[in-house]
Each structure stands twice: as structure tokens, then as C-alpha cells.
Amino acid sequence: MIADRIDAQLAIGQQQIQLEEVVAVGSVRLQQEEGGIEFRGQRCHWDHQNQRLLLSSVDGQGLQTFVRGAEPRDEVVAREVVVVRSTAPGKQARERLEVLLSSVLSAVIQLEPTGEKETGSFEMRADEMLLVLREDEEGGSLRPHEALAWGAIDLRGGPYRVLAERARVLARNSSVELTGGDRQPVQVMRDGSSDLPPSRSVKLTWGPRGYRVQNLPRGGGWSSSEIDAALKRMGRSDRRPSN
Secondary structure (H helix, E strand, O other), X not given: OEOOEEEEEEEEOOOOEEEEEEEEEEEXXXXXXXXXXXXXXXXXXXXXXXXXXXXEOOOOOOOEEEEEOOOOOEEEEEEEEEEEEOOOOXXXXXXXXXXXXXXXXXXXXXXXOOOOXXXXXXXXXXXXXXXXXXXXXXXXXXXXXXXXXXXXXXXXXXXXXXXXXXXXXXXXXXXXXXXXXXXOOEEEEEOOEEEEEEEOEEEEEEEOOEEEEEEEOOOOOOOHHHHHHHHHHHOOHHHOOOO
């Protein structure tokens, strides 16, 4: 961790000294070189007991940034970031982090390369985004497993722009499923003009032939119970998606 000021609170027992919390202020940078990730923000609070990290600003208007990997890289800019380490117990368990990014101003997520080694990406704005990172089996780096976003979704991929209320990004499958609602049915635009009639759900996919969109009967893989459990661990149950 790097910051202008770092304060640590310790609990002194009879046999050992335990870290309780850390507060860092000013130009905060947290890096995990093994996982290839970095968080940047204005104010950081680490709750050791709950394995929970909060990046925020005093007035709530500052920008917090999450980046992962080398160029091209994943990068998300939001107003607030909450990170919880949810790795299962055991020596052989792979690292797992849950990241809640609130008021997402810009999120760029890289997709798996095609056979020609080309790489696609999605850019998105959303009210809330829950990003799950898992350690891969080969190099031990942390990679996006999935990203769930809700609120006012504005997603761009290649020539397409999609408006929706919910989105599920599967980077390993190079796809994103978007679902509409009463306030915002799914709306697909290509090069600025409407490409498909309003729909309940669509799937935007990156592949060897570029980007393509297809209608879905309904969005899949959205688990409200898993989202609720993650938000509870983060102390952010008030951010849950509306039904």
C-alpha cells in the first residue's frame, strides 16, 4: 500500500499483537503483483476481521479506479469500491475476491482472444457492478470470472450500443447478456441507429467474425440470492437490484 498517510490500529493481547484496521488517506494505491491488480483512490479503510476493503472519498464525488493486467487491461472508474476476500478455507483454495463498484462512470472489460489472437472488449456505465475475480490454475493471476451490473446500463461493444437494466458479463465466454425492465426495455443500436426492436433480453458476443447480437427468451445466470449474500458480506445490502 502507498498513500500520503497510513494509520494502523492494533489489538494487543497477552500472547500476540493483532491488526484490527488500517486507514490510508491521499493518493492511495494498493497493488497485488501476483494477481496483477491495482486499486487507486482517495481514502482507504481495511477491516481485517471481515477481510473488507473500502475505497471512497470524503464528499462521495471522488474517483476510485480498479485496473487489472497489462495492456490491453481491465479498468473500472467508480465513485466507491468495496472489496471482500471470499476465498474458501484450505491450503489449495484458489484466491477469490468480490468487488462492488458503485456509480460506475466507465468500465472496460477485456475478453478472451479469438484463434487469431485478436482481443475484444466491452465498455459500460452502470449504477452498480459486482465483479468476481478468481485465481486461474496456470499462473496464479486473478482474472474476471463474471461481472453483474444493474441500474441504468449503457454498454458498448464494437458498432453496438445497448441500453438495459441488468447485464451479466462472462469474459471467458466473450459475451454479455442484457435484460430490460419496466423502466428500460433492452434497446440495441448499431452505428447510432436502432438495430433491433425493443426486447426483454439480448446477448452480445465477440468472436472470430467480430461482434454480433441475438435475441434471448430471457436472461440467464442471474442469481439474486448470491448477489444478496455478497452485498451482505460487504455491508451494502441497500445496493441490491430492484425486483
